[in-house]
Structures are given as structure tokens and as C-alpha cells.
Amino acid sequence: MSALVMSAGSFARRRTRTAAWSLLAAALLVLLTGVALGTGQVRISAWDALRALAGQGEPGNVLVVQQFRAPRVVSALIAGAGLAMAGSMLQRLFRNPLASPDTIGVTGGASFGAVLMLATGASAQLIPLAALGGGLLAALLLGGFAWRSKMAVTRLVLVGLAVQQGLAAAVNLMIVRFPAELASSAMQWTTGSLYGRTWTEVTIGGTAIALTAGAVALCQRRVAVLDLGDDSAGGLGLTPGRDRLWLLLLGITLASLAAALTGPVAFVALAVPHLVRLLAGPPTLGTLGLTALTGAVLLLSADLLVLHVIPVHGLPVGAVTATLGAPWLLVLMIRQGRLPQRSS
């Protein structure tokens, strides 16, 4: 009997832990949003900044917050959430903890699209669209080269690396031939940055990311079944090759949309799923929400550092996420290795 009670408690424990961390992340998100909206040349308290976002309070504050600061903050939140969810999906589909938009070609594709658009001198407003197109091009290449092997996971990993390297090389080739000024803005874009976001971009990008994220959430059971290996998934009524292709398209679309909004910010997609696993255990629908929240918090914090802490003008946020993220992830991994096995 006591074993039964204990087991019931243990089953609920993971959920409780996920809920607690989600609550904490949500609180942090609101707080950081307030701080981000309030900080700058005109200083506003976090609370007033949040009110100004809702159109309350001093008209001057409302203008600064709504027109200048909010688009950037909201893009950071949306893109962070999208990248983190995409990373979690890709790591599971590839059955590889290193899978992320940076290693499967999405980053290369999005950069390729954007830089190509810069090279043709087309309107800057078309860059996000070109980045999205480039990301989807990577997906197409991935599917095209791996389809014959029924999207076998080992093959996907290799094809992904090749696609990424090929597209990155093409980007470099173009940048080398650019005049200095164009090259600098290309570098800025391909590292991932939040400068000069407009409400139009945020609204369109945000809607698309929300819809795709919803679809990702709806497909969680299917992803969980694919986690069991292709044979088991086949026995449970999936068609592994076809299902993986569709889910991969969904994950890559999400990553590409985020990249279209902010450029391919490094590391969020890679690190957040690992962090969430350490905090809340193996992936479920609940941890997917926590993943989105954590990604949003992480990217917004990095942007706050870029804007207000690090005294380098025009530093792209992607440079910070990568520089700070790498050692931090290492520390987490080492600590996890040292911890005594808590469960069981």
C-alpha cells in the first residue's frame, strides 16, 4: 500500500516540478519584459512600462514603449520561444542531442536567403521572407537527399551537416565579394540580431510562429511514438519515414520563421531543451511549454545584456548567446554528471 502511495506521488512529482518551473519562468518573463521595456535613454519603472505597453499611463511613455521598444522585446520573446521549441523537436526527430538549426542546415539556408537578397539589392523588407525561403530550401534538400533511405536518422544527421556546410560556404563566398559596408550588415544579420524590428514584422512573424508552435504541440504524441524507434513506431501505426518528414518540415518551419524575425541566433535552440530536461525531466507536452518560456526568457536576457550591459555598440545578440551559452551548458553537463542519481 505504501508503495502505491509513493508511486502515485512520484508520478505527480514530475508534473509538479514542470509546473513550478513554468510558473517561475513566466514570472521571470514578465519581470524581464518590464525591465526591457523600461530601460533605455528614457528610464521607466518596470511596472509603468508594462502599463504603457497596455496603453495606460503617461502618453510619452506609451509612445516610447509601444513604438520603439516593444517590437524588439516582443520579437526576442517570440523568436526565443520558437527557436527553443524547434530545437527540442529537432533533437528528438534526429535522436541526437546536438541537432539544432545550426547543425542541420536551417541557419545556413536562412543566411543564404537573406544574403542573396542583400546581394541583389532588393528592399530590406524582403529579407525575412528570403530567410524563411532559405530555411525551407534547406528542409527541401534534407528531405530530397534522405528520402530514399526512408529518412533514416543516421543519414539525416550527415545530410544535415552537409547541407549546412554547403550553404554556409555559399554565404561566405558572397560576403567575400561584397563591398565592406554590405559585408558588415550581412555579418550582422547572419549572427542574429534584434535591431530595427517593426510591428508589421512582429505581427506577421508572431502569428506564423504561434500557428506553427500550435501544430507542434498537437503533434507531441506522434513525436513521442517516433522516439521509440522506427520499428516500434511502425508497429503503433505510424509510417516512420513519412511522419518524420512532416514533423521535420514543421520543426524547420518553426526555426526558419524565428530566423526570419531575428536572424539565426545561435545556441538557444541547442541549449534550452537540455536545460529543460535537467530541470523537469524527459519531454512531455508540459515541458514543451516550459521550453518555449525558457527560450523566450533566455533570448530576452541576452538582448538586455547586449543593449544595456556590454559596452560594445551594435553587438548582435547571437554573439552573446553563443559566448555565454557555451560555457554555461558545459557547467550544467558537468554538474549533472556529478549529481547522485536522485530518482528510483
Next chain:
Amino acid sequence: MTTPATDDLASGDAASGDLASVDAAAGAADAAAADTSGDRPGDRPANRLAAHGLGLRYGDRTVVDGLDLELPGGAVTAIVGPNACGKSTLLRGLVRLLDPAAGTVTLDGSDIHRMPARALAKRMGLLPQQPVTPEGITVEALVRLGRYPHQRMLSPWSKADQAAVEDALARTGTAELRDQQVDRLSGGQRQRAWIALALAQDTELLLLDEPTTFLDLRHQLDVLDLVADLHAEAGRTVVMVLHDLGQAARYADHLVVLKDGRLAAAGAPSDVLTAELVERVFQVPCRVVPDPETGTPLVVPRARSRAAR
């Protein structure tokens, strides 16, 4: 021998009452005979898997060639044969993990490649040879995934789902392990957790690909006894690939012997498993004696000739 279906079921029940596997084997031989004799009356599906001119290929390599086979419904079938004879490939073909290069596979007469994947998954469960255990997943979370074919995209977890999971945990003796991580269990426990997943799928057919590989003798017998119980108590039709001929003869009602992707023999173990067949298929000179425990055929390889030493 034309045992009516009702008698057939009754004999199955009687066998389940007894613990001795002798009865199960003997009763099941009847079942197999009854099944091949004609269609069962009534609404219950016969759960009869069949291959017609089946060819299976990996790339350019033909593994199974022109195979005609009928597996009795309501019985335990073991597929045996030497390494690389195509027995696992055949099993993969029977559950649609491989598309046939030629021929068809039918379940009660309908082509499984024309059935919706989910509908098929409600009738046939599979334990693959090397399933992937997701990192950190608990036994209960794993077993719950067995309910996937029964769930719609937005349907919440139902009472029927939970009942099926509880039943699967209880039958496999994994209920106390439900909160343990599968990747920290012993090989035998892990195999039982995976069988529980297939049970939660609640299918009338259960296919197992070498379920005893990597297990020590004690756990091999545990798994095979579990399968025998599932057949006897829950009336599942079982098809499994096995290595050990003695175990196959003990636990199966129907034996399928493959050699080089072709059918070497099929039928009740006592009819099929002869010294002549074992020598022909496995190239092992042997004697076949009655198993002292169950009376089923037992293969004893001949000692190398004393003169040679």
C-alpha cells in the same frame, strides 16, 4: 479432425487452468489443427496472417523469396531457422515494416498494405528486436504510448486507456516498476516493460522479434511463460521469432522453419522437428528425443565422432 470452435475455445480455457505447459502445448496443437481445417463461425475475426508469394528485399538483396505461408489464428507460432535465413525479415514483412517486393500479406483475407496504418495497429502489436528506450522515460510513460493507435489527436486520456495500461502492467508484473526509469532496469525487467507496451496496445495479434535475445536463462523463461500466459488467458494470437529450437518446440503450437528465405517446413513441432530436418536446415547432425519435461521434441546435437579424436 474437425473440432468445433466452441470445443476448441473450451480446451484452451482448460489448458489455462493448469499451470503445466504440457497441456498448453497439447491443447494448442489441437487449436492449430482446427484452425487450418476451415473458417471459424461467428463474428470474431480469425486473426489469420498469411503470406502469398511474398518476396522481401533490402536494397538489391533478396532475403525472402516467393514465400507462401499461413499462420493459424489463436495459436502460438514460432519462426525458426539459421542466422540470416530471413526470419526477422519475414516478421518485419508480416507487420508491414517492410514493403513486399513481390506478393502480398493478408490478415483474415485482406491485404495489410491496403489497410490504414492505425487500423492495422489496433489489430497487431509488435515487440521489435531492438526498440529504442527514450532517455529517462518511466515504465508507465512508456506503456502509455501503447495506446497511441486508439487515441485521436485531441482526445484526452480516457478511462479505457488507463484500464488497458493497468492491465498491461499487472500482466507483465511491472506495476511496482511503473515510476522507475526504463533505462535503469535490468534486461529482463526492461523486456517486460516493452511487452507491457505492446499489451496496452490491446491487439489480438502479438508479434515478437527474438524476445529472449540478450536475456539469461531465467529471464528467457520468464518472457516465454508470460507469452504462454497471454495466449492461454487473454487468447492472443502470438507469432515470435526464436533462436532456441527446444524453447520453440515447448512454447509454440505451430512451427515455421525457414532456410535461405524459403519455407523449409511448417506445422506442429512434433510433426516438423525431425533429425532429418534439423540436419538439412542447420547442417547439424542430431537426435531428436522427447523433452523429459513436456514430451515435445528436443534437439540433441550428436557428439563429434569418437573415432575422430
